[in-house]
Each structure stands twice: as C-alpha cells, then as structure tokens.
Amino acid sequence: MPTVPMVEIHRGPFVESVHSGHxxxxxxTGEAVEVWGDQAATVLPRSSxxxxxxxxxxxxxxxxxxxxxxxxxxLACASHQGAPMHMASVQAWLSDIGCTEEDLLCGxxxxxxxxxxxxxxxxxxxxxxxxxNCSGKHAGFLTLARYLKAGxxxxxxxxxxxxxxxxxxxxxxxxxSAGFGIDGCSAPNFATTMGGMARAMAFFATAHQRSDVQSRxxxxxxxxxxxxxxxxxxxxxxxxxxxxxxSEPVAIKTGAEGYFVAILPARGIGVALKIADGAxxxxxxxxxxxxxxxxxxxxxxxxxxxxxxxxxxxxxxLVTGEIRPVAGLTG
Amino acid sequence: MPTVPMVEIHRGPFVESVHSGHxxxxxxTGEAVEVWGDQAATVLPRSSxxxxxxxxxxxxxxxxxxxxxxxxxxLACASHQGAPMHMASVQAWLSDIGCTEEDLLCGxxxxxxxxxxxxxxxxxxxxxxxxxNCSGKHAGFLTLARYLKAGxxxxxxxxxxxxxxxxxxxxxxxxxSAGFGIDGCSAPNFATTMGGMARAMAFFATAHQRSDVQSRxxxxxxxxxxxxxxxxxxxxxxxxxxxxxxSEPVAIKTGAEGYFVAILPARGIGVALKIADGAxxxxxxxxxxxxxxxxxxxxxxxxxxxxxxxxxxxxxxLVTGEIRPVAGLTG
Numbered sequence: 044m045p046t047v048p049m050v051e052i053h054r055g056p057f058v059e060s061v062h063s064g065h066x067x068x069x070x071x072t073g074e075a076v077e078v079w080g081d082q083a084a085t086v087l088p089r090s091s092x093x094x095x096x097x098x099x100x101x102x103x104x105x106x107x108x109x110x111x112x113x114x115x116x117x118l119a120c121a122s123h124q125g126a127p128m129h130m131a132s133v134q135a136w137l138s139d140i141g142c143t144e145e146d147l148l149c150g151x152x153x154x155x156x157x158x159x160x161x162x163x164x165x166x167x168x169x170x171x172x173x174x175x176n177c178s179g180k181h182a183g184f185l186t187l188a189r190y191l192k193a194g195x196x197x198x199x200x201x202x203x204x205x206x207x208x209x210x211x212x213x214x215x216x217x218x219x220s221a222g223f224g225i226d227g228c229s230a231p232n233f234a235t236t237m238g239g240m241a242r243a244m245a246f247f248a249t250a251h252q253r254s255d256v257q258s259r260x261x262x263x264x265x266x267x268x269x270x271x272x273x274x275x276x277x278x279x280x281x282x283x284x285x286x287x288x289x290s291e292p293v294a295i296k297t298g299a300e301g302y303f304v305a306i307l308p309a310r311g312i313g314v315a316l317k318i319a320d321g322a323x324x325x326x327x328x329x330x331x332x333x334x335x336x337x338x339x340x341x342x343x344x345x346x347x348x349x350x351x352x353x354x355x356x357x358x359x360x361l362v363t364g365e366i367r368p369v370a371g372l373t374g
Numbered sequence: 375m376p377t378v379p380m381v382e383i384h385r386g387p388f389v390e391s392v393h394s395g396h397x398x399x400x401x402x403t404g405e406a407v408e409v410w411g412d413q414a415a416t417v418l419p420r421s422s423x424x425x426x427x428x429x430x431x432x433x434x435x436x437x438x439x440x441x442x443x444x445x446x447x448x449l450a451c452a453s454h455q456g457a458p459m460h461m462a463s464v465q466a467w468l469s470d471i472g473c474t475e476e477d478l479l480c481g482x483x484x485x486x487x488x489x490x491x492x493x494x495x496x497x498x499x500x501x502x503x504x505x506x507n508c509s510g511k512h513a514g515f516l517t518l519a520r521y522l523k524a525g526x527x528x529x530x531x532x533x534x535x536x537x538x539x540x541x542x543x544x545x546x547x548x549x550x551s552a553g554f555g556i557d558g559c560s561a562p563n564f565a566t567t568m569g570g571m572a573r574a575m576a577f578f579a580t581a582h583q584r585s586d587v588q589s590r591x592x593x594x595x596x597x598x599x600x601x602x603x604x605x606x607x608x609x610x611x612x613x614x615x616x617x618x619x620x621s622e623p624v625a626i627k628t629g630a631e632g633y634f635v636a637i638l639p640a641r642g643i644g645v646a647l648k649i650a651d652g653a654x655x656x657x658x659x660x661x662x663x664x665x666x667x668x669x670x671x672x673x674x675x676x677x678x679x680x681x682x683x684x685x686x687x688x689x690x691x692l693v694t695g696e697i698r699p700v701a702g703l704t705g
Contacts, residue, residue, distance in 0.1 A: 055553065225692060232385075357558045358481030363556040
C-alpha cells in the first residue's frame with residue numbers, strides 16, 4: 044500500500060511530523076484523472092459514506108412518504124456536532140415518524156458544541172444517542188426501516204436497511220465490497236477501493252444529469268447537503284466552512300480515520316482522500332489543498348487558510364508551528 | 375526520511391490505518407544496537423527530553439540547595455495530568471521557593487483528571503498554569519533561575535537556564551543540536567537525531583555506574599522517576615502503568631507528536647521512538663512492543679495488553695477493532 048507524503052507539521056525550523064495518504068480525483072466517466080498513492084487500496088470510508096448509506100432512504104420512496112425536507116436529508120448525510128440545532132432537528136424528525144431517542148442504536152456521544160457540553164456537565168446531564176454525530180443517519184435508517192416494515196435492529200448486517208445500503212454502495216462504487224467493519228455508531232461500514240470511492244463521488248457529482256432513480260436520489264442528497272452546510276457538520280467545522288467558502292456549490296464530507304470526500308457537481312468530478320495514519324488534522328488540510336488545486340477554494344480566504352495552513356498554538360496562545368500541505372498537492 | 379510501519383489499526387477484517395516511525399535501541403557505549411527507520415533523522419523529542427532539561431537543576435546544586443526530594447525531581451521530569459496530587463505538589467514546591475503560580479510561564483491547561491476538570495467546569499473555575507502538564511518542569515526551571523539569580527523570563531532561549539539546558543542536552547546526546555522549536559509550554563525544545571536521543575537515554579541508563587557530576591545528576595533523576603511513576607504521568611496513563619508493570623526498574627517518558635523514550639538501568643540501554651505522523655496511540659503501542667521485545671514487559675499483564683493491543687470501542691461500548699504492533703516489532 045504505497046502512500047505519498049501529503050501534509051507536514053512544522054515547528055520552528057523543523058518538519059516535526061509527516062502525514063501520508065492516498066487521493067483520487069475521478070471524472071463522470073468513472074475514470075481516475077489524478078491519483079496520489081494507490082487507487083487500488085481498500086479502505087473503510089467511514090462517515091464519508093453517509094450519502095451512499097442515505098441512497099436507499101430516498102430511492103425507496105421512504106423519504107418522500109415521510110415528507111423529509113432538505114434539512115432532514117442533509118442530517119441523514121451528516122456528522123453533526125450535536126449542537127442544540129442538530130439535537131432539536133433530529134428529535135423533531137424522530138417524533139414525526141413515531142419514534143423516540145430510545146429507538147436510536149448509535150450510542151450516546153457527548154456534544155461537540157462546547158456551550159452545550161459544559162452546560163450538561165454543570166447540570167449533571169448525561170448525553171443521549173440524539174447527540175451522537177450519526178443520529179441523523181440513524182433517523183434515516185429508522186425512517187427506512189419503518190417504511191419497509193422491518194424490525195427495530197436496523198444496524199444488523201442482514202437487516203433489509205443494511206442490505207439496501209450495501210446494494211446501493213456497490214452500485215455507485217462500481218465494485219463488489221470486500222466486506223465491512225462496524226462503525227463508531229454500530230452500523231456496518233462497507234469497504235471499497237480509493238478508486239471506487241472517487242467513482243462514487245463522481246456518480247453523485249453527475250447525478251443531476253441523469254434521470255434514473257438512483258441518480259435522482261443522489262442528486263437530491265447532494266442538493267440537500269449543499270443547501271444545509273451547517274447541518275452537515277456545524278459551526279467552525281471544516282465541512283461546513285469549506286462548503287460555505289467554495290466559489291461554486293460543492294458537497295464535502297469528512298470521515299473518521301482521515302477519510303474525506305468531495306462532490307463537485309458543476310464539473311462532474313468526485314474526490315476521495317485517505318490519510319493513511321487516520322489523522323483528521325491532515326485530511327482537512329489535504330482536502331483543502333486539493334480543492335484549492337481544483338480552483339474551487341481561494342487560499343486567501345480566512346476560512347480556507349484556517350484548514351490549508353492552520354497555525355499550531357501552544358498553551359500561551361503563541362504560534363509555535365504550522366500545518367502545511369506538501370508542495371505537490373496544491374498546484 | 376525513510377520510516378518503517380510500526381502500528382496497525384484494525385477494524386473488522388481490515389487494516390484501516392497504519393503508523394510508521396523510527397526507533398533506536400542504544401547500549402552504554404553510545405552505539406545503536408537495533409534500528410528501525412532512520413537513526414539520522416532529526417526530530418524534536420518534546421516532553422521526552424524533560425530528564426535532559428532537568429539535568430542542570432541537579433548538576434548546578436540548585437536542587438540540593440532547595441532541598442528537592444525525589445517526588446519534586448520526578449515532577450521536574452513529568453508530563454503530569456493535572457490531578458489534585460500533581461497540583462498540590464507543584465503548589466507546595468512553588469511556595470517553598472518563594473514563588474507563586476503567577477511565576478510559571480507554561481500557560482494554562484485544563485486538567486486531564488476528569489473529576490477535577492468536571493468539578494472546575496461546574497464551579498466556573500478556569501484552569502491556571504499549575505495544571506499545565508509541564509508545571510513541574512517549570513517549577514524546576516524557576517528553582518534553577520532563582521539559584522542562578524537570573525531573571526524571571528526563564529524560557530527565553532538566551533536565559534541562563536535555557537543555555538544550561540542546551541549544554542546538557544548536547545553533552546548527553548553527543549551531538550550539536552540543529553536548533554530548537556518552541557514547545558507547548560513556551561520553553562525551547564532542542565532537536566537531535568533519533569540516534570542522539572537513544573544515546574542520551576543510554577547515558578541515563580548507565581549513569582549510576584559513573585561518578586562525574588552529570589552522570590550522578592542523571593542517576594538521581596532516573597531514580598526519582600522510577601520511585602514516583604504516578605507523579606511522572608498519572609492514574610491510567612501509559613508511562614505510569616508501564617513503569618509499574620515492568621519486571622525490573624525502568625523509566626519511561628512520552629512526548630508530544632508520537633515521541634517516546636525508555637531508560638533501562640539494569641541493562642544499561644536506552645530507547646528512543648518517534649511515530650512519524652505524531653500519533654500517541656501508536657507511540658504507546660510501539661514502545662510497549664519494544665519493551666516486550668526486550669523482556670521488560672509481560673504481554674499477558676492487563677496493564678501491558680491495554681497499550682500493546684488496545685481494543686477500539688464504539689459509542690455503544692462494542693469492540694469494533696484493535697491497535698496492533700507490526701509483527702517485526704515485538705520479537
């Protein structure tokens with residue numbers, strides 16, 4: 044699995060640490076147009092696969108039957124930070140489909156919204172599964188499970204919801220999945236190659252040009268994400284800020300362990316990136332660099348620079364170093 | 375800077391992420407006896423250099439004049455987690471040398487002790503510099519600065535304290551330092567090669583066999599660390615638990631950005647390790663593997679296994695994967 048250096052951690056005059064990885068840019072024909080590292084490497088895309096996992100929710104008709112608006116579809120694709128707005132939106136969604144927080148199988152996660160987290164600590168409240176960054180995806184799974192009249196254990200790999208997810212996943216990646224790992228939220232996370240994931244992103248990026256059910260479903264999800272960047276992640280987060288900063292509509296989605304994807308509908312291209320060691324500080328920097336390279340992000344914008352060249356500050360607030368993409372990545 | 379794979383992150387049937395790095399084992403002659411990666415790679419050892427930074431405190435006579443006991447000398451070498459015992463010990467030390475928390479230049483850091491951190495959030499208290507993981511090192515710097523009748527800006531690279539640190543650092547690494555970066559606590563952190571750091575650790579490991587001032591100072595610091603493993607890091611932390619689990623007295627010290635060192639006085643050898651991407655999850659695993667290889671740690675002990683093969687759990691507490699050293703590292 045040959046990786047290539049992508050991101051350097053500088054401190055004073057030294058390169059203190061280096062992050063390597065794989066990246067593939069794919070066009071609408073499904074072919075890779077640029078590759079760093081190994082496009083045949085098989086990786087778990089983690090939360091970068093959420094749009095794929097949301098496809099059956101839309102293509103089945105379940106989303107339409109439940110009257111899901113673009114905000115809820117964006118939440119189905121989100122790794123939100125459990126801010127009050129995310130919590131309230133998922134709670135309302137659950138209520139509308141006759142479910143409660145108890146039906147969510149994602150497990151409890153403390154809010155990443157500092158004010159909410161601190162206020163819960165002060166009042167002695169324990170986080171519930173609605174605060175889990177995947178609670179929107181799980182509300183989508185529940186919506187589909189109810190629509191299919193399937194059982195409550197919707198994360199079981201042989202549950203109709205997960206079978207539908209795998210079928211959709213393999214269709215848009217253009218590959219048989221080599222299998223799955225269990226994700227942070229207990230749902231199966233299907234594996235694919237870097238090339239397969241970039242191909243899936245290109246499928247999403249060109250979906251609005253086609254009229255088949257899967258493509259129309261993909262286009263609806265991309266539109267929902269682009270219309271609701273704050274729901275997809277949250278205030279201050281890379282996905283949200285980079286979508287807002289882009290010079291054309293794009294959908295960008297992080298995943299655990301250094302995964303990151305981008306969908307560029309105006310150009311019909313998709314991007315998949317994996318930092319081999321799993322570091323988010325590097326995946327954010329490298330994805331920003333690739334989008335600068337593609338001309339979608341302006342490196343002079345503060346919300347781009349904060350991910351492209353984030354300063355490293357110490358406990359006194361002094362800048363002691365910087366995160367930088369390697370020269371070959373930006374241009 | 376060729377690195378070698380050292381640690382794998384497994385999820386289900388997949389290797390999801392990989393960490394590479396450098397490691398050097400050095401004997402008392404100052405020669406490398408085993409090398410992974412590049413022993414000539416120049417790296418900032420970060421907090422793994424704290425014993426080197428504490429040498430002038432002892433060799434100058436300042437520690438003796440201030441009546442520092444082994445607990446305070448261990449704190450001078452510590453990256454403690456700001457638990458109440460660490461806070462109280464550093465506060466008492468500051469008071470005994472006529473200083474207050476205001477004299478510490480390390481900056482404020484929230485306690486890593488969850489009970490204390492949550493209780494401070496509940497009572498609206500802000501962390502001060504005494505909770506900084508480096509506050510013991512800074513109390514040592516202050517003690518030396520007072521003894522030398524030098525000014526209060528003891529982290530300035532041209533301050534007598536830092537000049538003394540650099541002289542000691544270069545002596546025990548056996549190399550001229552290529553320069554420094556500013557550390558998380560604002561003190562200079564001097565660079566050395568992997569081989570230089572392993573040589574320094576071997577100097578510490580053999581120090582009790584010699585009678586020169588630098589060696590006697592090094593031996594006193596190693597003894598202090600070995601006698602106070604809970605002060606060096608804290609409850610549940612790798613340095614503390616691995617020192618307690620070892621079958622012979624050893625001193626083990628983590629550093630930021632994936633650095634880790636070990637001193638084995640009974641064998642007269644030193645170990646230096648750097649995970650190239652800076653991940654602590656990997657440096658803890660790899661250092662444990664090296665100490666298992668050397669026969670100092672028993673992999674069957676729970677407190678060893680928790681760092682050698684830590685399970686990865688998800689938000690429901692399910693084991694979804696595992697961290698593993700590569701086969702070549704353990705034996």
